Amino acid sequence: xxxxxxxxxxxxxxxxxxxxxxxxxxxxxxxxxxxxxxxxxxxxxxxxxxxxxxxxxxxxxxxxxxxxxxxxxxxxxxxxxxxxxxxxxxxxxxxxxxxxxxxxxxxxxxxxxxxxxxxxxxxxxxxxxxxxxxxxxxxxxxxxxxxxxxxxxxxxxxxxxxxxxxxxxxxxxxxxxxxxxxxxxxxxxxxxxxxxxxxxxxxxxxxxxxxxxxxxxxxxxxxxxxxxxxxxxxxxxxxxxxxxxxxxxxxxxxxxxxxxxxxxxxxxxxxxxxxxxxxxxxxxxxxxxxxxxxxxxxxxxxxxxxxxxxxxxxxxxxxxxxxxxxxxx
Amino acid sequence: xxxxxxxxxxxxxxxxxxxxxxxxxxxxxxxxxxxxxxxxxxxxxxxxxxxxxxxxxxxxxxxxxxxxxxxxxxxxxxxxxxxxxxxxxxxxxxxxxxxxxxxxxxxxxxxxxxxxxxxxxxxxxxxxxxxxxxxxxxxxxxxxxxxxxxxxxxxxxxxxxxxxxxxxxxxxxxxxxxxxxxxxxxxxxxxxxxxxxxxxxxxxxxxxxxxxxxxxxxxxxxxxxxxxxxxxxxxxxxxxxxxxxxxxxxxxxxxxxxxxxxxxxxxxxxxxxxxxxxxxxxxxxxxxxxxxxxxxxxxxxxxxxxxxxxxxxxxxxxxxxxxxxxxxx
DNA sequence: TTTCTATTGTAAATCGATTTAACATATGAT
DNA sequence: ATCATATGTTAAATCGATTTACAATAGAAA
Numbered sequence: 001x002x003x004x005x006x007x008x009x010x011x012x013x014x015x016x017x018x019x020x021x022x023x024x025x026x027x028x029x030x031x032x033x034x035x036x037x038x039x040x041x042x043x044x045x046x047x048x049x050x051x052x053x054x055x056x057x058x059x060x061x062x063x064x065x066x067x068x069x070x071x072x073x074x075x076x077x078x079x080x081x082x083x084x085x086x087x088x089x090x091x092x093x094x095x096x097x098x099x100x101x102x103x104x105x106x107x108x109x110x111x112x113x114x115x116x117x118x119x120x121x122x123x124x125x126x127x128x129x130x131x132x133x134x135x136x137x138x139x140x141x142x143x144x145x146x147x148x149x150x151x152x153x154x155x156x157x158x159x160x161x162x163x164x165x166x167x168x169x170x171x172x173x174x175x176x177x178x179x180x181x182x183x184x185x186x187x188x189x190x191x192x193x194x195x196x197x198x199x200x201x202x203x204x205x206x207x208x209x210x211x212x213x214x215x216x217x218x219x220x221x222x223x224x225x226x227x228x229x230x231x232x233x234x235x236x237x238x239x240x241x242x243x244x245x246x247x248x249x250x251x252x253x254x255x256x257x258x259x260x261x262x263x264x265x266x267x268x269x270x271x272x273x274x275x276x277x278x279x280x281x282x283x284x285x286x287x288x289x290x291x292x293x294x295x296x297x298x299x300x301x302x303x304x305x306x307x308x309x310x311x312x313x314x315x316x317x318x319x320x321x322x323x324x325x326x327x328x329x
Numbered sequence: 330x331x332x333x334x335x336x337x338x339x340x341x342x343x344x345x346x347x348x349x350x351x352x353x354x355x356x357x358x359x360x361x362x363x364x365x366x367x368x369x370x371x372x373x374x375x376x377x378x379x380x381x382x383x384x385x386x387x388x389x390x391x392x393x394x395x396x397x398x399x400x401x402x403x404x405x406x407x408x409x410x411x412x413x414x415x416x417x418x419x420x421x422x423x424x425x426x427x428x429x430x431x432x433x434x435x436x437x438x439x440x441x442x443x444x445x446x447x448x449x450x451x452x453x454x455x456x457x458x459x460x461x462x463x464x465x466x467x468x469x470x471x472x473x474x475x476x477x478x479x480x481x482x483x484x485x486x487x488x489x490x491x492x493x494x495x496x497x498x499x500x501x502x503x504x505x506x507x508x509x510x511x512x513x514x515x516x517x518x519x520x521x522x523x524x525x526x527x528x529x530x531x532x533x534x535x536x537x538x539x540x541x542x543x544x545x546x547x548x549x550x551x552x553x554x555x556x557x558x559x560x561x562x563x564x565x566x567x568x569x570x571x572x573x574x575x576x577x578x579x580x581x582x583x584x585x586x587x588x589x590x591x592x593x594x595x596x597x598x599x600x601x602x603x604x605x606x607x608x609x610x611x612x613x614x615x616x617x618x619x620x621x622x623x624x625x626x627x628x629x630x631x632x633x634x635x636x637x638x639x640x641x642x643x644x645x646x647x648x649x650x651x652x653x654x655x656x657x658x
Numbered sequence: 659t660t661t662c663t664a665t666t667g668t669a670a671a672t673c674g675a676t677t678t679a680a681c682a683t684a685t686g687a688t
Numbered sequence: 689a690t691c692a693t694a695t696g697t698t699a700a701a702t703c704g705a706t707t708t709a710c711a712a713t714a715g716a717a718a
Contacts, residue, residue, distance in 0.1 A: 003703090044465045345698065385676070
């Protein structure tokens with residue numbers, strides 16, 4: 001690949017002059033500017049970003065790491081990130097952990113080697129390695145991820161409140177027995193949603209005995225758990241799933257057992273994960289929606305703020321969830 | 330951030346020694362190695378990848394650019410890329426064009442400034458700018474993208490054959506009037522699929538008069554076109570959609586009009602785009618599946634091959650599609 | 659003519675690593 | 689004691705850009 005010195009040599013000028021032309025700076029005579037531009041064009045010369053970054057200490061890039069890129073849940077989040085990044089003049093690159101904590105940590109480390117100006121990391125499994133790696137890097141934001149006592153930029157969702165409202169909504173609809181299918185208990189968001197559920201039940205004088213079903217964020221386990229409950233004839237009047245995928249599993253178990261929703265069992269989810277083929281999905285799920293687009297935007301905003309304002313204190317922004325009524329309650 | 334010279338200074342050795350420790354090379358006394366490692370650990374020192382890349386001329390990274398990251402169609406493709414990249418020891422970063430040709434070109438350019446060792450670009454709109462930018466970079470693979478007469482690494486699908494077989498399958502099922510809903514005519518894959526359709530119809534002595542409905546790769550336009558056909562009572566016995574999303578639009582129009590599939594109108598798609606919530610989707614679409622996982626793997630294989638074998642000739646790999654029977658034919 | 663200023667250009671330092679060549683020191687064989 | 693070899697260490701070059709400090713030139717002002 002052709003370099004700046006080769007361009008300079010061919011133009012019989014110093015590389016400093018070429019650099020000035022590249023960066024549209026003054027201090028170049030019109031004749032030289034024209035000559036240099038012609039040679040640049042002739043060779044399709046593009047300055048090497050690596051070399052440039054080394055001296056400017058800037059990559060103009062934000063790195064995003066998520067658990068897996070193969071999850072439509074993130075679509076709005078991605079779009080929010082890119083939207084704000086474009087207005088703030090940053091490029092965005094995404095890395096996927098392929099549902100593997102080690103790979104995710106590897107990519108956080110990859111970014112933290114100075115390849116980007118800032119990192120956005122999504123995830124709330126607080127024991128995960130990637131938090132440690134993140135903390136060695138000066139500019140980052142975690143989304144959904146919190147660590148007790150640690151002070152960094154965070155974009156959070158008020159899971160406790162959301163779960164409380166979801167549960168309260170079910171109670172107000174008149175359901176008496178309500179089960180909560182938790183998310184993976186390794187994740188702090190699962191614990192928060194569980195707490196919200198418990199609090200709502202207690203505040204309304206309802207029992208939570210046997211009401212907590214340990215599941216995860218995937219469809220399969222919730223499906224199995226619900227299937228077993230139905231078999232034992234111990235299913236509740238309503239289910240609050242800690243994640244939309246779990247809710248879909250519950251509905252599948254119901255459907256297979258010949259039970260209807262919300263007729264026999266009401267189901268509410270959590271996430272606002274709108275499947276890609278929205279119109280083909282039946283029935284539409286009632287869920288607590290997270291404002292993922294706004295969260296993406298906010299993550300970039302916080303990140304760029306700390307990157308460009310030396311010494312500024314980190315911030316936590318917490319978003320509220322929104323009840324989206326579907327056809328399952 | 331701490332640098333190699335600071336580590337060297339603190340250990341009272343030259344930076345060359347520290348570099349050797351970092352890269353596990355010989356030529357360092359056990360005592361020095363230990364001392365240096367201790368200081369590295371103490372400061373959480375991580376070598377700067379930008380500086381390293383500048384001298385090694387390696388980033389150990391493959392950049393992937395697609396039209397939009399917000400499309401479950403790519404999931405298997407992404408996974409195939411990462412799968413092969415892991416075995417060949419490359420990192421993978423993704424950039425999304427947000428359904429905008431300019432943004433897509435911007436990211437191809439971004440990568441081509443030397444930020445990655447090789448680029449994988451997905452897309453077949455041959456007049457798109459990104460082909461020109463790609464060609465200034467020595468190492469790249471296009472997927473689905475072809476340019477007549479140009480010689481570079483390509484991963485293709487035999488669209489003509491796939492469309493021919495899809496159409497033939499419908500004909501063999503006994504359907505007489507078959508319409509083809511094309512993809513966006515800017516894309517070469519659309520033209521190829523159209524050709525396959527035409528050829529199959531002609532080979533079986535069927536007319537294609539009024540049988541070609543110009544649509545795009547999205548659901549909405551196919552829906553509208555089909556709706557209009559139904560209104561005029563001019564719909565065919567079977568539809569071959571150039572993309573699965575279009576097939577879903579056709580089915581939606583049918584459903585709304587009270588028509589059933591395949592009872593009233595059979596529908597076959599093209600892509601093998603399995604929606605995320607597979608089990609919730611009704612009915613399951615018959616489609617020509619593209620082996621996206623394998624295509625991702627192959628793209629990486631071709632790319633790394635040209636990166637690591639100087640002077641080697643570019644290759645084109647063409648994959649066959651596979652008829653996946655659903656419930657719509 | 660002299661002095662000052664503005665403009666244009668270049669040499670050299672810099673960013674943070676790796677790599678090469680040179681050199682010093684120690685070890686062992688002859 | 690001498691030479692060859694192996695080992696450990698460092699200085700300096702390098703990667704490809706930007707940036708700083710300064711030199712040269714030209715034109716304006718005194």
